[in-house]
Amino acid sequence: MKVNADYEVELFHRQLAPVAINQSIEFFLFFLNSSPLYTQKKYSPDYLAYVASVTGNIAQIINTGSYENFWGPLKDFEKEKWWNSKVTSTELILQKGWCLDTHILNNAEDLKNINWDRELLLKDPYGMSGQKFQLLDKNMSLPERKVAVLKALQSGPQIVEPWFNRKFDFSQYIFPDNKVIAYQNQVDGKFQYKGTVFNNFHTAKLEDLSFYNLVNEEQWTIFQKQTSEIIQHYQRHPNEYGFSIDSFVYEEQGELKIRVMSEINYRRTMGRVAYELSQKFAADKFWSALLLNKVSAVGPLWKRLIQVKNVIVLSPGDSRFEIIFVSAANKTEGLKTLEQINALLPDGQFSVQL
Numbered sequence: 230m231k232v233n234a235d236y237e238v239e240l241f242h243r244q245l246a247p248v249a250i251n252q253s254i255e256f257f258l259f260f261l262n263s264s265p266l267y268t269q270k271k272y273s274p275d276y277l278a279y280v281a282s283v284t285g286n287i288a289q290i291i292n293t294g295s296y297e298n299f300w301g302p303l304k305d306f307e308k309e310k311w312w313n314s315k316v317t318s319t320e321l322i323l324q325k326g327w328c329l330d331t332h333i334l335n336n337a338e339d340l341k342n343i344n345w346d347r348e349l350l351l352k353d354p355y356g357m358s359g360q361k362f363q364l365l366d367k368n369m370s371l372p373e374r375k376v377a378v379l380k381a382l383q384s385g386p387q388i389v390e391p392w393f394n395r396k397f398d399f400s401q402y403i404f405p406d407n408k409v410i411a412y413q414n415q416v417d418g419k420f421q422y423k424g425t426v427f428n429n430f431h432t433a434k435l436e437d438l439s440f441y442n443l444v445n446e447e448q449w450t451i452f453q454k455q456t457s458e459i460i461q462h463y464q465r466h467p468n469e470y471g472f473s474i475d476s477f478v479y480e481e482q483g484e485l486k487i488r489v490m491s492e493i494n495y496r497r498t499m500g501r502v503a504y505e506l507s508q509k510f511a512a513d514k515f516w517s518a519l520l521l522n523k524v525s526a527v528g529p530l531w532k533r534l535i536q537v538k539n540v541i542v543l544s545p546g547d548s549r550f551e552i553i554f555v556s557a558a559n560k561t562e563g564l565k566t567l568e569q570i571n572a573l574l575p576d577g578q579f580s581v582q583l
Contacts, residue, residue: 231267232258236301236496240309241355253549254499256280258299260543261505265289267296276545279531283510283541301470301496308466312495315354319388321462322490327455331390337379345371348392351381362420364392393479393488397440400473400500403460407468411435412500414475415520415581424520425503426581428560431515433504439560439583444478444485452476455489463493473498503554510541511556516563518555520579525551533573539566553579 232255233239235246248269258266259280269292277288302309311317319333330344333354343349353361363381365374381387398414410433415424428437435441435449459474472495477488503519511517527533529546530553541554553570557563564581571578 230258230262230264230299231255231296232299233303234300235357236298236303237313237355237357239303240301240306240313249549254300254552256543256545256548257502259286259288260284260541261502261509262299263289264297265291267291267294272545276529276531279535299497309495311466312463312472312493315352315388315492316386318490318493319354319390321459325455325458327489328390332388334378334382334387334389336382340375340378343378343389345374349374349389350392351378352388352390353381353384354386354388365389366392393477394481395477395479396485397438397478398475399438399477400475400498401435401456402471402473402498402501402504403468404471405468410500410504411438412503413438413440413583414500422499422521424518424579424581425500426518426583427503427507427516429515430504430507430511430517440478444487448485448487452487452489459490459493468495470495471497471501473500506541506554507556510554511539514539514556514558516557516560518563518567518581519552520555520567520581521550521552522579523550523576524548525574526576527574530574534570537566537569537573540570 232251234254235250238244238246252268252270255266255268258264260283263286266288268290272290280288316333319331322328322331330347332339332342348367349365351363351365363377365377378387378389398416399411400414401409401411403409412433413426414422415426417423427433428439456474472493474493475491477491478485479488499519503517506519507517524546530544530551531542531546534540534542539556543554544550544552555563555566557566560583567579567581
């Protein structure tokens with residue numbers, strides 16, 4: 230199987246991204262599936278021996294022949310574009326009237342619809358998740374913001390929406406059998422993914438999210454109604470693979486509110502990987518986290534953390550990131566394990582915001 234993390238690039242642009250994109254997560258397959266991994270990368274015998282000690286299986290690697298895609302299907306391009314395009318999700322937001330200051334921009338004439346009194350986020354509707362965003366803040370003059378939008382329009386339609394004071398990011402994943410799980414995501418200031426946390430992956434409900442009780446019940450009632458409408462909308466095409474609805478909690482005038490949908494990802498996601506790892510390697514635990522950080526200067530983490538209980542280092546140490554999976558009986562124990570991990574690292578600390 231090929232772990233095609235460059236799925237959106239191939240889907241929307243019919244080209245392949247640099248191999249480092251796929252190689253940054255392709256090793257997930259070693260831990261989740263016994264199928265051979267299709268890759269040109271050479272993995273060290275020591276790392277593969279470590280993988281075998283964790284999984285009980287000898288990793289198989291191939292670099293020629295046919296393969297199936299593990300991350301995104303790439304079987305029906307038009308249908309998958311419809312699912313994954315931020316235009317599709319934004320059209321639904323506009324149709325439902327969920328945010329009056331969100332707009333799809335197709336040409337310069339559409340700039341007249343924008344509320345320039347707000348700080349805005351400019352989004353490429355066909356970029357990879359969390360990629361090709363630009364903040365149009367009040368430090369920019371109005372002409373500067375308009376120039377930025379016009380420049381972006383040269384590459385195709387754009388989406389503009391309010392810049393929200395985001396507090397918590399979370400997702401719901403809907404499997405083909407309609408099973409739904411909820412999980413909290415860790416992102417940095419540029420919305421780059423840093424991890425997924427389950428307080429109780431066995432139930433994985435909205436109520437399990439660490440911040441659930443900080444938001445009033447009226448907001449959650451509205452959110453659940455909107456979520457049902459989103460799922461119904463997307464059911465016009467069969468959910469053959471699984472998809473996530475990405476959402477976030479934001480603060481406005483001292484009140485916490487919920488943006489029901491920032492984007493849809495019709496493919497495997499890091500949150501789904503975290504859930505699958507939890508089921509496979511932490512069946513007797515409740516709390517779990519998949520966390521990502523920069524590569525450490527101390528060498529491969531799988532060597533450095535091999536003695537730390539309830540920790541699996543997934544990454545080989547020579548990819549773009551170090552990725553670890555942590556499990557524990559509860560949040561308190563999980564955070565203690567993270568402290569233990571960070572005490573062994575002079576750089577690149579792993580952190581969780583709950």
